[in-house]
Amino acid sequence: MPSPELLNFRTAVDAYRAKLKxxxxxxxxAQGLEDLHHRYLSRKRGFVTALFEDLKKxxxxxxxxxxxxxxxxxxxxxxxxxxxxGRLKASAKTKVEIDPTLPxxxxxxxxxxxxxxxxxxxxxxxQEMGFGIEEGPExxxxxxxxxxxxxxxxxxxxxxxxxxxxxxxxxxxxHTSPVQIRVMEKRKPPIRIIIPGKVYRRETPDPTHAAMFxxxxxxxxxxxxxxxxxxxxxxxxxxxxxxDKVQVRFRPSFFPFTEPSAEVDIECLACGRKDPxxxxxxxxxxxxxxxxxxxxxxxxxxVTIDPEQYSGWAFGLGIDRVxxxxxxxxxxxxxxxxxxxxxxxxxxx
Ligand code: DAH
Numbered sequence: 285m286p287s288p289e290l291l292n293f294r295t296a297v298d299a300y301r302a303k304l305k306x307x308x309x310x311x312x313x314a315q316g317l318e319d320l321h322h323r324y325l326s327r328k329r330g331f332v333t334a335l336f337e338d339l340k341k342x343x344x345x346x347x348x349x350x351x352x353x354x355x356x357x358x359x360x361x362x363x364x365x366x367x368x369x370g371r372l373k374a375s376a377k378t379k380v381e382i383d384p385t386l387p388x389x390x391x392x393x394x395x396x397x398x399x400x401x402x403x404x405x406x407x408x409x410x411q412e413m414g415f416g417i418e419e420g421p422e423x424x425x426x427x428x429x430x431x432x433x434x435x436x437x438x439x440x441x442x443x444x445x446x447x448x449x450x451x452x453x454x455x456x457x458x459h460t461s462p463v464q465i466r467v468m469e470k471r472k473p474p475i476r477i478i479i480p481g482k483v484y485r486r487e488t489p490d491p492t493h494a495a496m497f498x499x500x501x502x503x504x505x506x507x508x509x510x511x512x513x514x515x516x517x518x519x520x521x522x523x524x525x526x527x528d529k530v531q532v533r534f535r536p537s538f539f540p541f542t543e544p545s546a547e548v549d550i551e552c553l554a555c556g557r558k559d560p561x562x563x564x565x566x567x568x569x570x571x572x573x574x575x576x577x578x579x580x581x582x583x584x585x586x587v588t589i590d591p592e593q594y595s596g597w598a599f600g601l602g603i604d605r606v607x608x609x610x611x612x613x614x615x616x617x618x619x620x621x622x623x624x625x626x627x628x629x630x631x632x633x
Contacts, residue, residue, distance in 0.1 A: 290346050293338065297357050300324075300331050304361060308368050317368055324361045332358050398630035399498055399619055402607040403480050406500055409524045410478045413517065415502070418477045420463030422484070426453050428462035432586045433541040441540050446486040448495075456484035459600060460501035461541060464579075467503065468587035473594050474506040480603070491615040498603035505579065505589065505596035511544070514576055514597035522550055522573065526610065531557075533570065542577025542598060549573060553609065564609070571609055574601035 286294075304324065311317055324330050335354050342350050396404070407417060420428075426437075435442050445458035463479040479501040487493040504513065519532050531551040539545045549570035555562035557569030565571050576599035581591035604616050611630050613619075618626050 286349075287343070287346060289341060290350060293335075293342075293350050294353060296335065297353050300335075301357060301360060304364055308364050311368055311372070314372060317365065317372060320368075321365055324365075325358075332361055395628060397619070397627055398611065398613075399603055399607055401630060402610065403498065403500065403603050406521075406525065406601075406603070407478060407480065409521055410502065413520075414476055416477045418463055418467050418479050419481055420457075420460070420466050420479065422457055422482055423450065424455055424457040424462050426455060428465050429455055429457050429459070432465040432583070433461055434580050434582045434586070435540045439540070441538075448484050448486050457481075458485055459483050460499045461598070461600060463501060464503045464541075464598060465583070465587060468505065468584075468589055473589065473596070475596070476504050476506075478502045489617055491617070492605075494604065494616050494620065496620075497605075497616070500601055500603055502576075502599045503579075503596065504598070505584075505594055507594060509595045509597060511578060511597070514546075514578065514599070518548055518574070518576060518599060522548070525606075526550055526553065537575060537577075539575055539577055541580050541583050542575075543580045545575065545577030547572055547575050548599075554612070564612075573606055573609075574599050576600075 307320055311320060322330070324332050327333055332354070335357070339347060339350055339354065411417070429445075429447075430439075430442055431437065447458050448456045450456070460479045460481050460483060463481070467475060467477060467479075481499065481501075482496055483499050484496050485493075487495050489495060504517075515534065522532050523530060530553075533549050534546045535549065537545045537547040549572050551557050552562055552565035552569050552571050554564035555569070557565075560567040562569075576597065579596040579598055584591040584594060584596075604619060607613065607619075607630075608616060
C-alpha cells in the first residue's frame with residue numbers, strides 16, 4: 285500500500301501536469317514563455333523545484349517511486365517549454381516576413397463591359413420614369429416567341445426572325461418580346477416594365493450581325509394608354525440617351541404584335557444628316573434605333589387581358605446596335621472578343 289503522502293504527491297504531480305498544458309496554450313509571446321519557465325522551474329520558487337524539496341520527506345522505500353514521478357514531470361515541463369519556444373519562434377518569423385511598407389497586392393479592378401454600361405444607362409432612364417425590370421428565359425417555346433405574339437404557325441412574318449430551333453417546339457428566343465407575354469400572363473395591368481436580355485438569330489457574323497446580341501424590350505399596359513404616351517416616352521428616352529437636341533422621327537412599320545407599329549430613327553450623329561456618302565447612315569441621314577407600336581388587341585386576348593378595357597404600347601431595341609452608334613464602334617464583333625484594350629475605351633459621359 286502506498287503511503288498517503290505518496291498518494292498526495294502523485295495527485296500534486298498530476299495537477300501540475302494538467303495545469304501546464306492549459307498554461308502553455310495561453311502563452312502568446314517570449315515574455316509569457318519566460319514567466320512560465322520561472323513559475324515551474326525557477327531554482328527558488330518553481331513548482332517543480334518545490335516538489336523536489338518534498339522528496340526528502342519520503343521513506344527510503346518510497347523515495348525512488350516519488351523521485352521517478354517527479355523526474356517524469358520535470359522532463360515533461362522542459363519538453364513542453366521547448367516546444368512552446370519553437371512554436372513562438374516560428375510564428376514570430378512569419379510575422380517578420382510580412383513587410384508592412386510593401387505596397388499591397390494589386391487586384392485589377394474589373395470594368396463593366398461597354399454593352400452592360402449601355403444597358404444600365406437605358407435601364408436607369410426608364411427606372412426614373414417608374415418602369416420595373418423583368419427577365420425571361422433564353423430558351424423559349426414556339427408559343428411564347430411567336431404564336432402568342434400573333435405570328436400564326438407558318439406565317440411568313442416568322443421569316444424575318446432567323447430562328448435557331450432546338451426542336452419543333454423549343455428555340456433560342458429571337459427577341460425579348462416573349463417576356464411581354466410571360467409577364468402579362470402572371471400580372472394584371474397596370475404594367476410598366478423594361479426587359480433586357482440576350483437574343484439569338486441564325487446569322488453569319490459580319491460587322492453588323494452577330495448570332496447572339498442584346499435587346500431591351502419595353503411594355504406599358506393600362507387604361508387609357510395612347511400612341512401619344514408611346515411617342516412622348518420614347519422621344520424623352522432618346523433625348524436623355526443622345527442629348528436634348530437630337531432629332532427623332534417615327535416611321536410607319538409592321539410587327540405582328542403591334543398595331544399600328546412604328547420604327548423610330550434618330551438623326552445620324554456621325555454626319556449630322558449632311559454627308560450623302562456617310563458610312564454610318566449610308567447617306568440617309570437617319571439611323572433606325574427601335575421598333576415600337578400599340579399592343580395588338582389579339583395579343584391582349586392571348587393573355588386574357590380585355591382589349592376593350594386596356595390598351596398598351598411596346599418597343600424593342602438592339603443594345604449592341606445602339607451602343608455601336610453611340611460609341612462609334614464599326615464592328616459588332618468587337619463586343620464579343622474580350623479584348624481589354626477595346627473594352628476599356630468606353631464609358632458614358
Ligand atoms: N421584337 C422586335 C424585334 O426583335 C422588336 C420590337 C418591335 C419589339 C416592336 C416591340 C415592338 O415590343 O413593339 O425586331
